[in-house]
Amino acid sequence: MQRTGWTTTQHDALIYAFIDEVKNHPDYQLAKSGHYEHAVLLAQSFINDNIIQKIDNNYKNPIILPIMAEEKQGKNAIPMGMADVINRYTGWKVSENIYQINKAGHTGANGWHRITTPALFMGDVIIDAEYLILDDFIGMGSTLANIKSFIENAGAKIAGFEVLTGKPESSQLYLRSKTLENLREKHGKFEKEFKEIVKFDYSCLTESEARYLLRAKTIERIRNQLTRSICENDG
Structure with a gap:
């Protein structure tokens, strides 16, 4: 896969909550291991009216694209839970046919592993459409950079990135x-x-x-x- 470069500050990520808040939530582990109903409950706890207002102000009817990835615990349902909550508020379409095809194993991995083991994606991209990417966690941003490249190489655009949690400095996604x-x-x-x-x-x-x-x-x-x-x- 050929990575694409960076062009604007719009490619930084918006982080919703602190890591400890998310990981200590009673629905987190079940959501991370594939339980959709718990993923929705988790997302509802952190996607509040203020966040929805920011999302509504920042984007104009993008296609919501949750990253669907296989984790050690199972298929991570959190991004889809986030998509469900945002869809209920905005009515924006959710893409369900673009997905990660390999188990990159980035959770808990060091930076060398993240750089040398890219997340790979497959699916039908709508040319010239704008996609709003959702993920549950941002570390070094490698997965977000890779799905961005997949979307852009297929002829579409990135509206932005929204992430449930991560370190504040990780929100600086695009290369300065x-x-x-x-x-x-x-x-x-x-x-x-x-x-x-x-x-x-x-x-x-x-x-x-x-x-x-x-x-x-x-x-x-x-x-x-x-x-x-x-x-x-x-x-």
């Missing part, structure tokens, strides 16, 4: 020009090799992914960690 500049200044000699390994260059990274690479002291460490992660994934 200064971060890209710093990454190329520090590890620019590795960019060509990086692209050969993961199939996209630095400009397609999320802000969190780029910061993760910046924390590596040497190119050799990046190379070794990416290679090790790929070997572990293949094994």
